[in-house]
Amino acid sequence: MTATQQRLAMQQPVQTRESTAPQIGQAAPWQPVIRPARQPGGDAGQDASPRRRTPLALVPAPIRKSGRGFAGLCIAVLVAALMAVLVTNITVSNRQYEMVSLKNEQLDLSQSNELLRQQVEHLEAPQNLAAEATKLGMVNPGDVASIDLSNGAVTGTATAADAEDKPSGHVAAPASPSEKQAAAAAASSASTEAEAEPSEAVEAPVGAGAFADLPAPSGADATGNGPADAADSPAQESADGGSDSLNGGTIPAPEFSASGN
Amino acid sequence: MARTPGAGTGATVDASGRRLRLGILIALALLVVLALRLVVIQGVDASGHASEAMKERLRSVSITPERGSILDSQGRVLAASVDRYDLVADQRLVKDYRTWNDDTNAMEDVALEDSLQELSGILNVDAAELRERMVGDRPYKVVMKGITPQVKEQAMEIGIPGLLAEPVSERSYPNGSVAGSILGFLGGDGIPLEGLELSQDEHLSGTEGKRTYEIAADGVRIPNAEFSETPAEDGQDLRLTIDQDVQWFAQEAISRKTESYNADWGNITVMNAKTGEIVAMADSTTVDPSDPSATDSLFWRPTSLTQSYEPGSTGKISTFATALERGGISPTDTWTVPNKQEFDGQVINDSMPHDTYDMTTAGIFTRSYNTGTVQVAQTVEDEVRYDYLKQLGVGEHIDVGLPGSNKGILVEPSQWDGRQRFTTMFGQGYTQTTLHLAQILQTVANGGVEKQAQLIDAYIDADGSENVLPEDEGTRIYSEETSEEMLRLMEGVVELGTAGPAQIPGYRVGGKTGTGEAAGVGGYNGYTTSFAGVAPLDDPQFVVAISVHRPQGDWKTWQVEDTAAEVLSYLLTKYNVPPSDQEPQNYDVFPEDPQKRPW
Numbered sequence: 001m002t003a004t005q006q007r008l009a010m011q012q013p014v015q016t017r018e019s020t021a022p023q024i025g026q027a028a029p030w031q032p033v034i035r036p037a038r039q040p041g042g043d044a045g046q047d048a049s050p051r052r053r054t055p056l057a058l059v060p061a062p063i064r065k066s067g068r069g070f071a072g073l074c075i076a077v078l079v080a081a082l083m084a085v086l087v088t089n090i091t092v093s094n095r096q097y098e099m100v101s102l103k104n105e106q107l108d109l110s111q112s113n114e115l116l117r118q119q120v121e122h123l124e125a126p127q128n129l130a131a132e133a134t135k136l137g138m139v140n141p142g143d144v145a146s147i148d149l150s151n152g153a154v155t156g157t158a159t160a161a162d163a164e165d166k167p168s169g170h171v172a173a174p175a176s177p178s179e180k181q182a183a184a185a186a187a188s189s190a191s192t193e194a195e196a197e198p199s200e201a202v203e204a205p206v207g208a209g210a211f212a213d214l215p216a217p218s219g220a221d222a223t224g225n226g227p228a229d230a231a232d233s234p235a236q237e238s239a240d241g242g243s244d245s246l247n248g249g250t251i252p253a254p255e256f257s258a259s260g261n
Numbered sequence: 262m263a264r265t266p267g268a269g270t271g272a273t274v275d276a277s278g279r280r281l282r283l284g285i286l287i288a289l290a291l292l293v294v295l296a297l298r299l300v301v302i303q304g305v306d307a308s309g310h311a312s313e314a315m316k317e318r319l320r321s322v323s324i325t326p327e328r329g330s331i332l333d334s335q336g337r338v339l340a341a342s343v344d345r346y347d348l349v350a351d352q353r354l355v356k357d358y359r360t361w362n363d364d365t366n367a368m369e370d371v372a373l374e375d376s377l378q379e380l381s382g383i384l385n386v387d388a389a390e391l392r393e394r395m396v397g398d399r400p401y402k403v404v405m406k407g408i409t410p411q412v413k414e415q416a417m418e419i420g421i422p423g424l425l426a427e428p429v430s431e432r433s434y435p436n437g438s439v440a441g442s443i444l445g446f447l448g449g450d451g452i453p454l455e456g457l458e459l460s461q462d463e464h465l466s467g468t469e470g471k472r473t474y475e476i477a478a479d480g481v482r483i484p485n486a487e488f489s490e491t492p493a494e495d496g497q498d499l500r501l502t503i504d505q506d507v508q509w510f511a512q513e514a515i516s517r518k519t520e521s522y523n524a525d526w527g528n529i530t531v532m533n534a535k536t537g538e539i540v541a542m543a544d545s546t547t548v549d550p551s552d553p554s555a556t557d558s559l560f561w562r563p564t565s566l567t568q569s570y571e572p573g574s575t576g577k578i579s580t581f582a583t584a585l586e587r588g589g590i591s592p593t594d595t596w597t598v599p600n601k602q603e604f605d606g607q608v609i610n611d612s613m614p615h616d617t618y619d620m621t622t623a624g625i626f627t628r629s630y631n632t633g634t635v636q637v638a639q640t641v642e643d644e645v646r647y648d649y650l651k652q653l654g655v656g657e658h659i660d661v662g663l664p665g666s667n668k669g670i671l672v673e674p675s676q677w678d679g680r681q682r683f684t685t686m687f688g689q690g691y692t693q694t695t696l697h698l699a700q701i702l703q704t705v706a707n708g709g710v711e712k713q714a715q716l717i718d719a720y721i722d723a724d725g726s727e728n729v730l731p732e733d734e735g736t737r738i739y740s741e742e743t744s745e746e747m748l749r750l751m752e753g754v755v756e757l758g759t760a761g762p763a764q765i766p767g768y769r770v771g772g773k774t775g776t777g778e779a780a781g782v783g784g785y786n787g788y789t790t791s792f793a794g795v796a797p798l799d800d801p802q803f804v805v806a807i808s809v810h811r812p813q814g815d816w817k818t819w820q821v822e823d824t825a826a827e828v829l830s831y832l833l834t835k836y837n838v839p840p841s842d843q844e845p846q847n848y849d850v851f852p853e854d855p856q857k858r859p860w
Contacts, residue, residue: 110344114343144767156768
């Protein structure tokens with residue numbers, strides 16, 4: 001539309017000369033010459049008197065208005081872009097923190113799961129099952145008889161179990177997962193603590209509460225609580241493996257160790 | 262820009278104009294510097310700088326695959342990998358430190374000595390010992406290896422500077438020594454050393470992956486930047502044919518038996534008669550894979566697989582089966598069996614003096630008389646007997662996927678000396694393992710069709726898909742008729758012969774005992790007593806082969822068939838094989854009554 005207007009304006013410079021020529025020097029494309037072009041017919045009698053006023057009064061206004069709008073638009077776009085960048089940055093870094101948290105949580109859960117699995121496996125070990133059964137007063141079974149459900153026939157003769165026929169315990173019981181921990185052997189308190197820990201971790205819901213149970217990254221004392229004094233920070237950072245594990249940053253890298261199923 | 266100073270000169274030169282010009286000059290100079298720097302960076306060694314910058318940002322992490330588990334036939338875990346940590350100290354950093362106290366909301370000084378005391382409680386290591394490991398000027402010193410994640414957390418919570426935890430993977434064997442010799446073990450550095458861990462390492466270990474990504478200066482990974490990840494391929498799980506309960510039961514049984522005879526070692530192999538799957542392979546002493554050095558290295562591998570011996574009378578199973586198959590004789594043919602008899606200049610005698618009897622073929626087997634056995638065996642050529650033994654696997658490795666199998670010694674008939682011709686008939690003069698014995702009985706019990714012994718049932722991929730190993734199609738060695746006759750022959754051994762204690766009420770059981778002379782330094786100087794049993798005879802399900810090497814005491818008191826019966830009985834109950842209450846179908850020992858005669 002504008003292109004057409006401009007062309008039209010150049011074809012009819014005379015009509016506007018009187019009002020604008022002294023300032024501009026020649027018919028400029030932005031000059032408000034469109035009005036005659038827009039009036040192909042009709043009110044010719046009224047044209048004579050408002051012709052001078054029309055370009056002066058009406059036309060510059062839209063020009064100024066659109067200019068201001070454009071600047072506003074530019075600023076708005078700029079602000080929007082900046083905001084977008086800001087929001088993106090905040091989101092991205094938040095996601096990174098979240099990811100590290102989740103990775104640590106996953107590790108924690110898989111490890112507590114692993115401990116529980118080990119405890120189950122330990123209790124399921126035939127030696128332990130036999131020992132537990134013996135403790136409950138169970139003995140090896142006597143001869144069995146069976147009933148054929150299709151014809152009701154009973155085969156075999158069941159005999160009572162011998163009260164002394166117990167597993168010999170020749171095969172040593174496996175060391176329990178907590179026994180294997182060097183720590184657990186220290187005191188019974190240590191082992192109960194280790195056993196209590198996984199249930200706590202499992203019960204914790206996945207959410208804000210669970211984060212509190214996350215394994216504190218070493219050196220979190222310094223980084224997490226902010227006001228670590230200057231002399232302390234380097235030592236703490238080094239405790240984390242220094243720049244290697246943090247890569248110069250403040251987020252502890254997630255541990256990529258193989259996790260248990 | 263260039264026009265502006267020009268315009269200035271046209272106008273009155275004042276202080277602000279000068280300042281403007283100066284500012285512009287400075288800006289220009291700076292611009293020039295920047296431009297030059299740009300040229301240096303982009304023009305002189307653009308790719309070099311770019312790659313250097315990339316190197317700065319790029320991080321490459323190898324992803325360790327998880328080692329596959331080893332499962333028993335019911336999917337219970339026999340070996341699995343678990344997360345562990347090594348605590349290491351950078352001794353240069355270990356010193357008194359300050360830490361944030363949550364209770365008082367203030368920093369407080371912590372003396373290293375207090376922290377070490379606390380750590381010593383957690384790790385159960387003497388504080389002095391701990392100080393030795395942690396205080397010094399070495400940048401890397403292992404404080405404690407293989408601690409659990411829970412202990413690691415407690416240790417790291419103390420917050421001693423310079424103390425780090427490195428994640429490592431360790432192998433856990435939840436059943437201790439149950440099936441330990443089959444599973445094998447890893448060395449301290451994670452290198453497989455024995456058993457399935459070694460032979461199946463290729464399947465278990467998986468493929469290492471790699472993750473490459475760019476990180477920003479603040480340590481956060483740059484999103485949308487170069488990133489590549491080759492995921493680690495976790496190792497395959499291994500499902501065995503072993504049942505850990507049966508394995509445990511067999512280990513208990515053989516351990517008790519071996520101990521009661523004060524023998525060197527003993528072993529039991531339990532095989533599925535129909536498929537050749539090994540259900541248990543137990544030793545009197547078994548290595549605990551968590552602590553292999555505590556056990557004699559003889560027991561690092563299943564002795565059923567690695568130890569060969571002269572089988573003695575259990576060797577008569579193949580002798581009689583071959584004679585029935587190829588010698589044109591029947592179980593009820595009559596033979597005259599003296600206590601001592603000369604064949605081609607070789608005097609063969611029985612272990613105990615007895616009258617000369619007229620006996621059936623089955624009767625000779627039932628009472629295990631050597632003189633009669635030689636007569637029966639002579640109905641077939643030596644070469645034929647040799648061929649059958651060879652086909653049954655004697656003198657050949659039995660490959661069940663474990664290292665160190667012993668193939669036994671079986672020389673060709675052309676190299677047999679005058680006596681060996683006869684001794685091979687009753688199980689002397691060649692050697693085999695307990696696994697061979699189980700395989701022979703499996704063949705006889707399975708209608709004469711040999712199914713190769715199998716230990717690995719399936720490989721299970723990380724995604725859970727199972728690659729079940731195809732079952733052996735089987736090789737027919739004896740006819741079904743021979744197989745049936747042999748089962749009745751073996752039932753006679755249990756009902757009327759040398760293996761009375763092998764009886765299981767309600768079931769028909771067959772088997773054969775054997776006491777072979779064991780060769781040592783300077784000739785025979787001990788015995789190996791063995792038994793191979795099968796049940797139920799109506800529809801053979803399980804084969805149990807058992808041997809005890811060099812038991813002490815009087816050979817007449819040795820019996821291992823009761824242990825075999827114990828294991829068989831356990832198997833039948835566990836696998837819900839109902840008792841049949843069928844009458845025994847053994848052959849008569851003597852063609853004419855009375856059947857009960859002195860031995």
